[in-house]
Amino acid sequence: MSRQLASRTLAGVGVLGAGVLLLLALADLPRLGDVPHPYAARAVPAALSRDTANVVSSVNFDLRAFDTLGEEFVLFAAAVSALLLLRRFRDEEEREGEASFGPRDVWSAVNLVGFALLAPTMMVGLYVVAHGAVSPGGGFQGGAVLATGLHLAYLAGDYRVLRRIRPVAVFDVAEAVGAAGFVLVGVSALFVGEPFLTNWLPTGTLADLASAGTVELFNVAVGMEVASALVLLLAKFLDQALVVRGGGDDG
Amino acid sequence: MMGELLDVLPYAVAAWVLLVGCYGIATSRSFIHVVVCLSLVQSSTYLLLLMIGWSHDATAPVFADVSTHARVVDPVVQALTLTDIVVGGAVTALLLALTIQLAKRQGSIDPDRLRSLEEELEE
Numbered sequence A: 001m002s003r004q005l006a007s008r009t010l011a012g013v014g015v016l017g018a019g020v021l022l023l024l025a026l027a028d029l030p031r032l033g034d035v036p037h038p039y040a041a042r043a044v045p046a047a048l049s050r051d052t053a054n055v056v057s058s059v060n061f062d063l064r065a066f067d068t069l070g071e072e073f074v075l076f077a078a079a080v081s082a083l084l085l086l087r088r089f090r091d092e093e094e095r096e097g098e099a100s101f102g103p104r105d106v107w108s109a110v111n112l113v114g115f116a117l118l119a120p121t122m123m124v125g126l127y128v129v130a131h132g133a134v135s136p137g138g139g140f141q142g143g144a145v146l147a148t149g150l151h152l153a154y155l156a157g158d159y160r161v162l163r164r165i166r167p168v169a170v171f172d173v174a175e176a177v178g179a180a181g182f183v184l185v186g187v188s189a190l191f192v193g194e195p196f197l198t199n200w201l202p203t204g205t206l207a208d209l210a211s212a213g214t215v216e217l218f219n220v221a222v223g224m225e226v227a228s229a230l231v232l233l234l235a236k237f238l239d240q241a242l243v244v245r246g247g248g249d250d251g
Numbered sequence B: 001m002m003g004e005l006l007d008v009l010p011y012a013v014a015a016w017v018l019l020v021g022c023y024g025i026a027t028s029r030s031f032i033h034v035v036v037c038l039s040l041v042q043s044s045t046y047l048l049l050l051m052i053g054w055s056h057d058a059t060a061p062v063f064a065d066v067s068t069h070a071r072v073v074d075p076v077v078q079a080l081t082l083t084d085i086v087v088g089g090a091v092t093a094l095l096l097a098l099t100i101q102l103a104k105r106q107g108s109i110d111p112d113r114l115r116s117l118e119e120e121l122e123e
Helices: A004-028 A038-049 A057-061 A065-085 A108-130 A139-150 A152-156 A159-165 A168-191 A213-248 B002-026 B031-053 B076-107 B118-121
Strands: none
Touching: A004 B002, A004 B118, A038 A057, A038 B076, A057 A065, A057 A213, A057 B076, A065 A139, A065 A168, A065 A213, A065 B076, A108 A139, A108 A152, A108 A213, A139 A213, A139 B076, A152 A159, A168 A213, A213 B076, B002 B031, B031 B076
16 A cells, blocks of 8 residues: 555656646747648648648648558558457367357347447448548548447347457458558559659549549548458457456356 | 636646646556556647647638638648547557456556566466
């Protein structure tokens, strides 16, 4: 107990000191709303010149698409390493048959709302991915909505329902296709004599669904990658939860 | 006076979130709690980035239904915030996976009860 008290006191003193330093630093920051935005002043005309209504998407998938490529592979690498860490070991596989996949202990109101929201949530996810260049959202956000929406099936039904609508092998492939798709769309620019990741497709009309050229394609690739990575991760975490629970039953 | 306070307050909120997260990490009794606190520390950077991008009388940087001459907030910091969130999510997943491994190997997720590899081998 005294050890805990000591660590709290030490942390409290450290945090207080850091807080005082931060407050002193804050006093020298520019006033809120008066910050000069040289990059915004250039990014907005650049996005409009390529008929991308959502400037954030344009920054991510056109102006600094190369950074987003790296970001996508950070996500890919993190997902793969988490999957590696979460794989079942031999002694755990033996207990697999004993893990119980019974109906979840939830209120019937949760069941009802979960089933009612499943289809609309998936639609919203697809909408957010597809309209990434036109309205707020994009591949990252839409992918997260899609992956979490799918898990309403687990909340509303049980693990078996989720397993049926979520074939892990399919999402394995989809994750790789999404990651590779981003690179391939970038490489496609080379075939028309432009540098890697150039937005070479016709850009259409501002605020149309089919506008912004390759930004749309990048959004779809990223949406696929993010949704599959999240689904795979959650699948492994759920697997582990069942292993841990199944192991607890033994002892 | 009030105006000046409101100018500093948003930055102070970011600093507050950062410090609360740091305090949580330092005094934590569970690695899951540490991971949540780390996410909290990271969300202070989202706040700071978005506040730097904010400007008076500006709307969202999406020109679907506003004039192309409208004043908008900085889209570049918003894109950076998106990157920040994605990386944060990936790191959180990885850390939680490590926590599960720890729970399985050592039977505890209390940072104070961690054993070194040597101790584990001696058993």
